[in-house]
Amino acid sequence: MAADSIAAGVELRHLRSFLMVSQELNITRAAARLHLAQQAVSVQIQQLERALGAPLLVRTSRGVSLTPAGAELAVGARSVVGELDSLAARLRARAERPEPARPLRLACCPYATAPFALEAAAAMEEAIPGLAIDLITVPTLAEELALLRSDEADAAFLWLPAAPGTLRQARVRAYQRAVAVRRGHRLADRASVCLADLAEEALVVPDSFECAEARGPWSVPRAAPAEDWGKVEGWGKVEDCLLAVARGRGVWLAPEPLSRWAPAAPGVSWLPVRDAAPSHLALTWSSRAPEPLLTRLVAELRRFTGWTKAA
Template identity: 55%
Template sequence: MADLDLRHLRSFLAVARESNITRAAQQLHLAQQAVSAHIQQLERALGATLLVRTSRGVRLTAAGDELAAGGKALLGDLDALTARVSTVADGQAGRLRLVCKPHATHEFALEVAEALEAALPRLEVELVSVSTLPEELELLESGGADAAFLWVPTGDERLRYAEVRTDRRMVALPVTHPLAGRASVTLADLADEPVIIPKVVVSDEVLRHWLAEPRPDGRPARRGPATQRIEDRLLLVARGRGVWLAPEPLSRYFPMPRVCWLPVEDAAPSHLALAWTARAPEALMTRVAAEVRALTGWDSRPLSGVRDTP
């Protein structure tokens, strides 16, 4: 099989189309000598004469006619293939696997998937549900998911992320608690309350965030019992074993008759982010982040919120 150089084939097709080497060279923005050299190298590779010069320009031989017909189709298929590969590489085609915790994303996940599939008809969005941060991180690390929605900090410095929503911090209290009738509370009001600890945290930084540390007076939070499932944390709250600090969407997703939720005025908010690894198409991640921000009210903020952790 002849080893064809696509530059030589493109030069030949331009000459075949123009029936003139000079005009073909002008069209290709090449010197006439370069185009002539391309034709000669192509003829040597194929072992055939492709054109003959005439007083009016050039004329294709039978072999040249055959190459002109097949070469045009070949380059057309190659250009189409290149475009398809670029589309897939940019994440505009194929499957996008988004992993999320339903309690964090129930207000927008389906809308994001539908918006992306409407905008990019060759893209299929698969939503994968998990319950904990470690499950999300494991799917990202193993390649089982392309991106994840999670609150930052994540405890994994390898991840890139773009914040897509800000949630005020709420506290879950038993309805019998002396503070339960208040419209809101402060961290000072909760200073002596044991805080239930999520067992699923993956680093000290993440734990400090969920305990709202350091407190305004510099003291650490009083540690309460630790448990993994959100439902178990709320049962502990209902039984008076401690309070639990969580982003506001959880108060709407997990209502319980014997638990009340109050905003914590001076607690730092939680930031939900779209996180991904270096394997994910950067252009598509930017598109997903923009879609989510439009749905959550972040559309007025610049997408420069994309962070590349060191």
């Protein structure tokens, strides 16, 4: 008889019944342990014998005994049934064990938002059971936006406004602003300045903005027409902006955390700007990001920072 024909005729219930009979050597007792009728067990044994083409049991006055083929089947069937039971147990355990969540990929800029991201990630992982956050640093806003749009990051910390309506954003913290000036600059010895003090200064402005609105918070309001402004320089990275300031190319208006977290470029002084509107840091994400998790994350971040709409 061909092997595939044998396999087609043998069912797991046949093997279980046969194994119980081989242990009890009595069909009546085996049926009772299987919670089956004696006739049902007898029929299953007969079906198994037909499928295998060999007698498995010999009837005796006290019950049954195994034929040589039956004895060999008992050894093999125990192995087969045991492996299947073990496999079923592993599958059930695997189904009951939740799939570990993929870490949330959070982009940030070194010096500009990374120190806050480091503190926030630790607080969020503690607040939300099972949450893991991977921090990804890139040096410019343009690269952060590219990570979000290519789905290489789930969310990012960005200074607002950052992009023209293509991403979802939620403010999580407000900061005062500061200005970086060259050592020896006419304002360098002040304890603080106001926007009017900077009105005639050339500005160093990062150059990776996607819209005019995003440039505003890094600039100083001007009363004179644009062509009468001081020279405006475009720079990509934090380090470039600081070096430009140190070389006397202009002053740099930035969120106050940069005055504490940016590398100490030689020849640069930071001054608080008393009357500048606050800079808002936002958690930003694309429509492909896990929305329920991001919503929960925003709530926890605001609790962590003490953010309110009035901030």
